[in-house]
Amino acid sequence: MAHTMREVARRAGVSLATVSRVLNNNEYISEETRRRVLDAVREFNYFKNVHAKRLATGRSDLFGLVISEIANPYFPEIIRGYQAMAWNRGFDVLLCNTEYDLERTKAVMRKLRESDVRGVAIVTSSVDKSMTSELTAAGIPVVLCNAEPAGKLVGNICIEYEHGINKAIQHVVELGHRRSAVIAGPADNRTAVTIRKALVSGLTARGLKPVCVLEGNYRVDAGASAVREVLSYPELPTVVFCGNDLIAMGAMSALEESGVRVPEDVSVIGIDDIFFAFLARPPLTTISVPREQLGVKAFEALDKMLNLKRHKGSNYILETDLVVRKSTASVRRLSLKVNS
Amino acid sequence: MAHTMREVARRAGVSLATVSRVLNNNEYISEETRRRVLDAVREFNYFKNVHAKRLATGRSDLFGLVISEIANPYFPEIIRGYQAMAWNRGFDVLLCNTEYDLERTKAVMRKLRESDVRGVAIVTSSVDKSMTSELTAAGIPVVLCNAEPAGKLVGNICIEYEHGINKAIQHVVELGHRRSAVIAGPADNRTAVTIRKALVSGLTARGLKPVCVLEGNYRVDAGASAVREVLSYPELPTVVFCGNDLIAMGAMSALEESGVRVPEDVSVIGIDDIFFAFLARPPLTTISVPREQLGVKAFEALDKMLNLKRHKGSNYILETDLVVRKSTASVRRLSLKVNS
DNA sequence: CCCGATTTTGGAACCGGTTTCATATAATCC
DNA sequence: GGATTATATGAAACCGGTTCCAAAATCGGG
Structure with a gap:
């Protein structure tokens, strides 16, 4: 069915390792070889198998995002900000909803852990320490929203x-x-x-x-x-x-x-x-x-923890503001009494 | 860091294969052995590595869902229906947004293909045949929404x-x-x-x-x-x-x-x-x-194509109906003329 | 022209599971 | 009681990549 890297290697007349190097933009590859490999890749319309890659490298290009419910209009912008950050850096996001259900939440955590995600942002409030610890214990940084002061590998985005x-x-x-x-x-x-x-x-x-x-x-x-x-x-x-x-x-x-x-x-x-x-x-x-910012900062917090090996957990504060529209007006002199 | 199946096997005093069998609910396992293995699993708080599993089995427990934009209120219910079906059957869904962008859409298709998803539902309308063919060529069934009569491995959910x-x-x-x-x-x-x-x-x-x-x-x-x-x-x-x-x-x-x-x-x-x-x-x-139904039927269509090896592509029709609320009323005798 | 340094490539181990095949033990039957 | 079959387990190949290590090729300097 789908071609493998070995086939590409054979076609290009080079070794498996060389193909891998070309595809990973490794230095130390002659122009000639690179061209031959890329030709073969094109010819076969070859795609890398992400699962093999993830297994070999020991990590996935995935970040987890846990929300309560997809239909809740609170979340879209958060997802958007988070996903944009991830995508820009070549990562994917695994979106999980808890559906406000504890069992389901546990299942989600397990799934995330199994998936070898790089980090997880949890923007539901019904997640306690026991759930995140399963992730942090596996070395997966977590960032929460409006949570209590964090422990190791857990960041916090606080909305003021x-x-x-x-x-x-x-x-x-x-x-x-x-x-x-x-x-x-x-x-x-x-x-x-x-x-x-x-x-x-x-x-x-x-x-x-x-x-x-x-x-x-x-x-x-x-x-x-x-x-x-x-x-x-x-x-x-x-x-x-x-x-x-x-x-x-x-x-x-x-x-x-x-x-x-x-x-x-x-x-x-x-x-x-x-x-x-x-x-x-x-x-x-x-x-x-600022929900889109929440998503953005959540990702940044994870990124920071990942890069700096800062086990302290990084925190951000986000400000809120008033938006005046038409549902507020000055109080009328005579107060209304409906049921009398 | 995380424990492997081999470690569990050693701990339980059995072979790797046996652990795999226990974890996959294979028959032909003695109660005694099963217990020992499960004890070891619990002791180590062991999780299977999905990437290894996917690589070994040659397929992922993933279904793709392509939407335009997460913030568009048209999609949540679709996602919901689709995801519910997937979860019930033990599958995950990889949610991808095209952001109404052609390049991005192509990238998404590639990503889905690489991820070895079992099937893909595309509920954006700006996807043409050349994009889906990349998936179907790899044997991945696709289901579209309101598309033209489908080809091999592509289903269609038609909204009437x-x-x-x-x-x-x-x-x-x-x-x-x-x-x-x-x-x-x-x-x-x-x-x-x-x-x-x-x-x-x-x-x-x-x-x-x-x-x-x-x-x-x-x-x-x-x-x-x-x-x-x-x-x-x-x-x-x-x-x-x-x-x-x-x-x-x-x-x-x-x-x-x-x-x-x-x-x-x-x-x-x-x-x-x-x-x-x-x-x-x-x-x-x-x-x-019926958007939630759309999600449900999209999944069902994929499921059918997968199970029955029906290459014909399966189709569904969904009905629409009128919901009368307050934005319509009988026309007034004297028609209004605003700008005169 | 030889030697060490540098660039380029191949071989092979490894990631962590699944699965086939073979083997060993227990149960069943005539 | 020996042959037959069902049950239980292990050894090893395999999935498709990455990466370490060593070997080969190229190059510059003395």
């Missing part, structure tokens, strides 16, 4: 939410808001908890102590059902901070369905600035997270 | 747009629309052209011959700029059909920005039913394409 959150709070203060609510992400998600705390303490500090702090998953329906709960309260908040844009969009939908207008009656703020945030009606004011 | 389109046209006819416009996808895209033609002929047949047929890319901005052009016409259409949901969402944005209300003044219909379609304001009426 404070800045964006503070600007957002400043923003709503200037708009005259006094009553806020928070719809946070899942309580078992480290990042979600960090954000919730920053939000609550920041709001409280500025005199906008939230009238309620709800928790749920990171999906649209969570935003909708949280809003329905908020609507049952005697006094409506004038601004609701959401743990991510999906929640925010769900919240806006539910709000509108109940006849509450955004932003006239209540303002809504999301986090992430996913692609669809600007397409929402109204376009969503949100705290942007 | 007619049904959805006809229902959509029926829908707008019932709503009393008489003037339509269509904003199609790129002219060099086979699927986009098919859709455009079906749309135009269907509309014409029902007496709604489009006042204009615009073409552009498949992105949001194309919808927006097309709408701006439409708005410069003396008479506004009352309904605009878009080549995909992204275009439709861009169209709705631009419409709204110009003070034209959707659906009161003009109705908008998309195609695909991407995740965000129902979150658009107003929620988008669209023709749903």
